[in-house]
Amino acid sequence: MDFLRQWFGQPVDWWHLGLWLTVISYGLGLVLMYVVIIWLPEDYLCDESRWYQRLRRHHPLVYWLIFLLKNALGLMLVAAGVVMLFLPGQGVLTLTLGILLLDFPGKHAVVSRMLSRPSVLRLINRIRQWAGRPPLRLPQRK
Numbered sequence: 001m002d003f004l005r006q007w008f009g010q011p012v013d014w015w016h017l018g019l020w021l022t023v024i025s026y027g028l029g030l031v032l033m034y035v036v037i038i039w040l041p042e043d044y045l046c047d048e049s050r051w052y053q054r055l056r057r058h059h060p061l062v063y064w065l066i067f068l069l070k071n072a073l074g075l076m077l078v079a080a081g082v083v084m085l086f087l088p089g090q091g092v093l094t095l096t097l098g099i100l101l102l103d104f105p106g107k108h109a110v111v112s113r114m115l116s117r118p119s120v121l122r123l124i125n126r127i128r129q130w131a132g133r134p135p136l137r138l139p140q141r142k
Helices: 002-008 014-039 051-058 060-086 091-101 107-115 118-130
Strands: none
Touching (some): 107 118
């Protein structure tokens, strides 16, 4: 831990360091959430086939690389989110982002159901309107 003492120039106050890391992670989490909401395609809830799934036919090596990296990052975020549920940090937000990155059967239905709730969809579409993006379209009921 001497590198921290050299970096800060004084003994490390762990409580303040933890507080600042919590504040920074909260701010980064909010920014990341807004970026994801803004850049979601408007047909995200309607289209189950993702752009990287189409790579499977044309570039299988690139597909598997993206698949593995995306799921590894998702697993790390889920693990960090579970830890942050009990420690300072944005546990629920981190856990949600991790689940969104993971690929598992039925995920699209769960995410669509969560994002289709009227209060959530209204908030998401308000953020998208503020950014000049079209609102998310709901899937047609069968």
